[in-house]
Amino acid sequence: MKQVAVVTGAARGIGAASAARLAAEGAAVAILDLDETACAATAAEIAEAGGKAIGVGCDVTDERQVLDAFTRIAAELGAPAILVNNAGVLRDNLLFKMSAEDWDTVMGVHLRGTFLCCKAAQKYMVEQRYGRIVNTSSVSALGNRGQANYAAAKAGIQGLTRTLAMELGPFGITVNAVAPGFVATEMTARTAERMGVTAAELQAKTAAITPLRRVGRPADIAGVVAFLAGPDSAFVTGQTLYVDGGRRL
Template sequence: MRRFEGRTALVTGGARGIGAATATRLAEEGAHVVVADFDEAAATETAERIGGRAVRCDVTSRADVEAAVAAAAETGRLDALVTCAGIIRDNLVHKMTDDDWEAVIATHLRGTFLAAQAAQAHMTEQQSGSIVLISSTSALGNRGQANYSAAKAGIQGLAKTLAIELGRFDVRVNCVAPGFIATAMTRQTADRIGVSFEDFQTAVAEQTPLRRVGRPEDVSGVIAFLCSDDAAYVTGQVIYVRGGP
């Protein structure tokens, strides 16, 4: 399929994990992809592999985010934004520091807002576009993740509100909420609780109806659908990608 031929996509947090898988999928289907990430070297590696462009971007910085969006829009249009940038600072609530809270909220919630705000300016002008925000099943609550859960729940509310505001410009906004996906971030969770990543994945798979853990490609396929014209009448939705109900 070449659903994105002649189109431009910006993926924040695009250097690794779900972001890299999404950048790859969109590029494979013809998009010019700008990979924005705090780790410029990793972003460059991913961009070179898929034939895209890399930009360094701290998503908590308005200047960085607006520069990344401007770089993507240099093609003359911005057709898709996918916000994958994220960190974790897990801890039980009585142990969580101000820095733990603020870093996660700033990266996930502020970073997502800044990217969406900058991107919609281009999309509303061209009267088209798709924004996909990345949430998580942790939005429903998860022990040791008060900061992350709050941020991911906020992203779902943000997606629904933006869908209402931007619909009249034919700009669609949806949210994808993955469950356990085997990435460097979930490896950090295993390290935090003191188990091997392999044992952690096995335990998760045993509790998942599909009896396996998710892969970044499982999520990127759903994101690509939402970015495409196949989802032309889909907006304001939260799609859980979790291997079960």
């Protein structure tokens, strides 16, 4: 029987790559994103490669929608055994320009969304006495100019991860986090636009100060997610693994 994996924010970028990698390793994958139609392309690619996936529209900040989404997934695919919390947004600005709405939006999607999805998933995992939860933090958790909201949320995810590892460990559930560095995605392309440079220029500048002399790709993160979601990480829990090419900031 296939394990069932839920990946949030999986219509594109790191989430889509993680969903595809988990499907390639044998999981049936539920692709969650705000717009269900946006999940179709990722689901189709997985199906074309011989995997199984469904798209599910869900606002991860809405508790009712999260509960309904997990109920639907359990009915259509089976009880979730893997959860990858990847949904995220940016509302970058310096503190004196940042609105309370920008703060609340980022904290809501990253922290509240991760909390709600973990709470919904653990019910099924506890019943199975098995589970893998992988949360997405960031190198920005260490601090990054113009990202007070994002940095605080990503640091909070690390604390949440460690705490849930303690609470859920007795039920055979591991909880870890992956903290990407700069990864070439639509999100970082928007960051470049905000900075007044092209995506290619920002990538080149970042690569030049990264020990591995390149920026990350979604597949780089997906490989680590797959490890933390798989059998080889059975005795790893409560950890945050930085995947940044050697560059912290």
